[in-house]
Amino acid sequence: MHLSSDTPVRLTRFAHGGGCACKIPPGELEDVLGGLSGPVPAPGDTPLLVGTATGDDGAVVSLPARGGTAARAVVATADFFTPVVDDPYDWGRIAAANALSDVYAMGGRPLVAVNLLAWPRDVLPFELAREVLRGGLDIATEAGCHVGGGHSVDDPEPKYGMAVTGLADPDRLLRNDTGRAGMPLSLTKPLGLGVLNNRHKATGERFEQAVATMVTLNRDASAAALAAGAVCATDVTGFGLLGHLHKLARASDVTAVIDTAAVPYLDGARQAVRDGYVSGGTRRNLEWVEPFTDFGSADAGTRLLLADAQTSGGLLVAGEVPGAPVVGELVRKGAHSVVLK
Structure with a gap:
């Protein structure tokens, strides 16, 4: 079957x-990556500052x-990931913003990207691609980032994203292992x-607030975090x-405390949870963090939203970011890596 460009898709x-919910579960991924690392650089080589x-x-x-x-x-x-929305242009924007986000999350500036495209060429028209x-x-x-070609494959399932190269100041990186007790936590x-997104996939309802959030670059949030000394x-x-x-708390050897009342949510998110639009990826996330989390009195819906698999989400910064709510703090190491209050 091949759908023509005139057929609604x-x-x-x-x-x-859908989107980042199609990631390999974090526990399984860590089992695969355990013990794998690159060779130790010889003296004089460019050092790997952040690896696996x-x-x-x-x-x-x-x-x-x-x-x-x-x-x-x-x-x-x-x-890269599978379609998170039905509109192909929006999917492309979301996937690109998501890929660029990793550079911003490290305190860098994206310089050049190459496309990664998997496409069912016998099913979906190339006009959509x-x-x-x-x-x-x-x-x-x-973002001021060049796009210099890329790579494509014929695949039964459409996927799109980017490989991105950026530049940063090695003395002003944002890392996940540099958190210290006493730092506030801001969510952008x-x-x-x-x-x-899961509700959109099931019903076709379009959520403009979600699309607008996903296509927003984390550029300004990254710059604000660096300017604030994070x-x-x-x-x-x-x-x-x-x-x-x-992962941040474990890497930094601290415990994180989250004030659940301070965490912001998109309009319609709690209703979507109540109506059952929770992805398998979100449930796997919650299962993975349960041994490391003290949930306090947080109800089931709140737990699911805090584990919700985001696509092109914001930055979580150990430090105050102008305009972003402070949702918790890092404290001394304790029995759990995350505590909800």
Whole structure:
């Protein structure tokens, strides 16, 4: 079967998952990656500042100062996923913003990206793929990031994203292992993207507030965090707020306390949870963090939203970010990596 360009297409019907909810579960991924690391660089080589050890958002390699040029760091990352919305242009914009986010989460500036496209060429018209790529290009252009080609494969399931290379100051990185007790925690985008996207996939309802949130670059939030002197951050995507915060707390050897009343949510998110639009990825996130979390009196709906698999979510910064709500703080190491109050 091949759908013509005149046939209305719901792209989410061609995906087993949606957006970052289709990630491999965090526990399974850590089992796969355990013990895998690159060779130790020889003296004089460019050092790897951030690798796989702490599960940070991107790899960072230091470039030494030469010829009067200040030392710089290269940030490398890749991110792609199945359709999270039905509109191909919006999907392209969301996927690009999500891929660029990893560079911003490290305190970097995206420099160049290449497209990663998987397309069922015998089923979906290439006019739709063009719209996906156009959306990605428009977001990269907004970010001041070049798009220099890419790679495509024939695949039964559509997927799109980018591999991104950025630059950063090696002395002003945002890392997930530099949190210290006493730092406040700021969240720069509201939660609930996962459940609203899952409702969209099931019903076709369009949630403009979710699309607007997902296509918003984390550029300004990253710049504000650096300007405020922050050194620790991560972005909140497929593993949910609790999953990414657990990784940050573990890497920094601290416990994080979240004030559940201070966490912002998108309009309609709680209703979507009550109506049952919770992805399998979100439930796997919650199962993974349960042994490391003291949930206090948080109800079942709140727990699911805090573990909700976000797509192109905001930054979680250990420090105050102008305009972003403070949702908790880092405290001394304790029995749990995350405590809800």
